[in-house]
Amino acid sequence: MLFRQLFDTTSGTYTYILASRRGGEALIVDPVLEKVDRYLQLIRELDLNLVKAVDTHLHADHITGLGALRDRTQCVTVMGEQSGVDVVSMRVTEGDKVEIEGVALDVLYTPGHTDDSYSFLLPDRVFTGDTLLIRGTGRTDFQNGDPRAQYESIFGKLLKLPNDTMIFPAHDYKGDTVSTIGEEKAFNPRLQVKSADEYADLMNNLKLPNPKMMDVAVPANMHIGFAQEDVARRGWSVAAEEALSLIDRSDVVLVDLREKREREKYGSIPGSLHAPYPDLRENVSKGGILYELAATTGKRVLFYCAFGERSAMAVQAAQTAGIRASHIHGGIDAWKKVSGPLTH
């Protein structure tokens, strides 16, 4: 596996790039906006194709690189279901998997530092965000933090992992880069408590100042959604309500861009074809299945996905390739709100 740990000195943030091979798909965890050029340079140097960008939670100390990476690489942005962010391409919950070619991260919901804090697990390592740090734990005094929830996340989930599981946190301020579950059990001063109450007492009396960037970073990080308005302005957007009347039309073909896992979990629009977003570029180019389908049948392609991000990007790619395409604004999320039919 290709694995890179990158550091932002300003915010003390660790960012991770993962891939199964040179020339293959890559995923990035907790990117920092100011470092996006550096990540993209490294990704190019390693001959990787960035397909997913994941934030462990809504950060308060730096502006996320998720939006910029999506705009520059058309990658899929991923956050937890509870996150207050306006739009991400994909939301995950406990038990899901975040997959790229040759790498599958198990999703663990580990709230406490924030109510949208997730950890991402590989067989030998875990990305703990700010839930469990090296010889520390993430503060619980803002962003719906809750020391008791954090105690449960740490003692009930993370510390149950094998002792030799490596821990890669989102931050470190002392220069440590990696630890293990066993090491933290033994030496993390915050974990030497006998109960959730004792842990809550400890966390409620830290008296930390708010992060310097908080007033800037939190609002910025809540508005990273792809500007679907631009696509709408060009007339390539269909409101969910309007889409209801299009599903039985013979001159329209609905195309679901989500992953198989999302289709199974949330259902899909009856009669729609499945053409996952990672294959989009291939599918809309000459000889590709969507290109040929549109060319031979003259049908208009109506893309949809979970929240309208992938489909908005797909419309742009398809139109550029000469395909008459539009998308359902807001995706399945909006479709559900107008009681659109779904098959499971």
Ligand SMILES: [Fe+2]
């Ligand atoms: Fe944080």
